[in-house]
Amino acid sequence: MKLIFEQNVPGRQGFKLPESDVPVNASLDSKYLRQDAARFPEVSELDVVRHFTRLSRLNFSLDANIYPLGSCTMKYNPKFTEKAAGMPGFADLHPLLPQLKGGERYVQGALEVLYDTERWLGEITGMKAFTLQPLAGAHGELTGIMLMAAYHKARGNNKKYIIIPDSAHGTNPASAAVAGYQIISVPSDKKGGMDIAKLKAVLTDEVAGLMMTCPDTHGVFNSSISEISRLIHAVDGLMYYDGANLNATLGRCRPGDVGFDLVHLNLHKTFATPHGGGGPGSGPVGVTARLEKFLPVSRVVKRADGSFALDYDRPDSIGYIASFYGNFGIILRAYAYMLLLGGDGLKATSDHAVLNANYLMHRLKKNYQVAFDRICMHECLFSASRQTALGVHAIDIAKCLIDQGIHPPTVYFPLTVKEAIMVEPTETESRETLDLFVDAMIEADALARTNPAAFHDFPRTMPISRPDETKAAREMNVNFFAPTA
């Protein structure tokens, strides 16, 4: 498809600005002015609408396709929450209003949304207090590690290391490193859980804490979690809960009750806010009572008279981690989602997410090697090892599914399982849709046995076939206006 810049016709306009109604023609000294105008396309509004509508049709999306992406929780995004986020009483609110004198009066509704969301997330996770400011999951991780550092500094602890299981998301070690810590990776045992003996072997007084998901990225709930917490706490380390897999345990287990000291959640996973093709997200961070004083400013507080305010007077706080109060529009969607579902609805969410995952695992285990043959939580993990023996890799199976209208599962993650295929159906998919996925996977397995060479051409029905990624990286053509070879 042509780029919007290639549809340029000089003189065309896509938006009408008003005539100036002020009797002024201001001018600036030419030394402050640009030489040439930005080369934005000259196109009509219809050109723009048609272009982007056509582009949108080149995408898979949750509204049209199943996304059984392990560790990503691609659940349906209720339309109502979009409507809520667009309400002018919220969307038109300037973030500096509450920073005027007495300005909190003008944003009481927005502050109530933030206050209640913090409280409910606290109840869901067993945490004392939340900040909603982190703008994405990884941003929440960084905030969490900064809180950890503030705790250790206040205690006079000399800590250098963060322990992370080898099955963790890449953001965990990256966030800990960005915050100034060194990483110790701990391997998993044969059942998919953390190897306790190996954990004990690396535990020293210099360990600041441990970061993990629970259930872990093998789709397994670690029954030893309380013991792990005791071990980490014994060296005055802190337990960090990566909320990527919270969708498995709503109402069944709260991180705060099994020894976690800090959590981050991904509202764009468990709380059904849209992924947006890669953002914006929202990564609230919750902490137990002993860490509350370190939370970033500002804090949303409820006064004795029932009104809401922002508290900036927090001497032990780690300071500002975002410009304002978080991705408010995303938080508002999650707030509406929680109101719609309520406590029972949230618990049912995990019940059906786990049911769907186990159903898929059982229907597929004849054809695909199960990584850990046991009950799984909200996601199930396979290895394409049998198919690889025939010359068909996880990525080939992924590309084959695309032709069936199915977004591929997560492949080659976690790194602990060779040729990993990680499937997370979520609670919002029906049995019929799960069966379609199972049928497509079984067909792919059959094809691997009969005609493995066929996989090299998949997908065949998309606007493009497999791209040349090496060429992209070599030529680095990332800007229409400066192509280079």
Next chain:
Amino acid sequence: MNPYIANTEQDVRAMLGVIGVDSIDALFADIKPEHAPQSFDLPAGLSEFEVMERLRRLAASNTTVLVPFIGGGYYDHYVPAACGAIMSRGEFYTAYTPYQPECSQGTLQALFEYQSGICTLTGMEVSNASLYDGGTALYEAMMMAIRVTGRKKIIMDGGVSPIYRKLIRSYTHNLHIEFMETPIVHGQTDRAAMFSLIGNDTAAVIVQNPNFFGVIDDHADVVAQAHAAGALVIASVYPVALGLLKTPAEMGVDIVTGDGQSLGLPLNFGGPYFGFMATRKAYIRQMPGRIIGETVDAQGRRCFVNTLQAREQHIRREKATSNICTNAAVCAIQASVFMSLLGKQGFRRLATLNLDKAEFARQVLQKIPGVEVKRSSPTFNEFVVRLPSDAADVVEAMIPRGFAAGFPLGRYYPGLENYLLVAVTEKRTKAEIEAYGVALAEVLG
């Protein structure tokens, strides 16, 4: 009843049969009684229209009827209807990160166009596919400059947003980075102070244009000084102003960041917005975040992919250039729609309207007895006035008259209590500006 779960009781029985257990509870056997929640006390679920009633009540207790003259980096620009209409397409907002290019060409091409738009706007060679917001983008740029130069001293101009400076300080608290801040003179960068600090140990100089006080500057001389010492220059910019202003590339700046809110995004009480970042091609491997590159498919057709992923956390883990994963893709695409709608001519006109309306407002305000409009340096669409009394009190008194009259600088600058930062966008009419002047005269009189 939960409309977002499709399984019926019959489905559940059949699926449990396939699994070979007799209840959903059995699937949670790994969660032992000792792990059970001590509490899970949440409100009962509601219907859509019950929730809507509650949201209406909450929205009504926010005040959005004030005529806004408040900016501080976030502005009341008009958002064209086509922006919202295109972004309400589920094909964009319910898509996943485009790791599978064959079924994500829509997002990928749109982000490639976004990157190109940011490049032509700033004059830079390469852009990433967006970051969280303007403040965190500036922090990422600073870390990038530290990687590029191998140095750890940062010189920050006093005109950089105080909010951005605060958050950069929090992030680098434990990282042994040396910070120096320089004052401003007549609203602009203090050259003498700045040049005396730049040395062979300087990683980067950080400036903002227009700066927090709305003042325009040409930082070419700062760039020359910094480059002579082997340091980089980072500029945080306001994109709408670049409709007219000298680009950071023309000044020789190395890394450009900013907040994208003004490119077609609602104010949303602080987010979601997006941050942008553009730089020289030579530094692309040190840039954080996703980058979309052009390539061809097996049949030789042009297509787009995530490229240079070896910088990123999902490949490099603790050795990545940043921990960033999710960015703000759909907001960046919305900005791309905005830039396309405005086009080459419209975008320049938008900037001119902002400039003219703000100039008119300055003329109106300077006629009011006791109000001093600062004129020592040029401004774009935001400017500082000195009032005869505490600006916070004046702004409070303007609210019942229907105006969000500006941002009192005393909040972030002790000693500047009488100073008010006033923003005027293309949306403000002559009548509104004149009424604002009348109201301000009343309050001060």
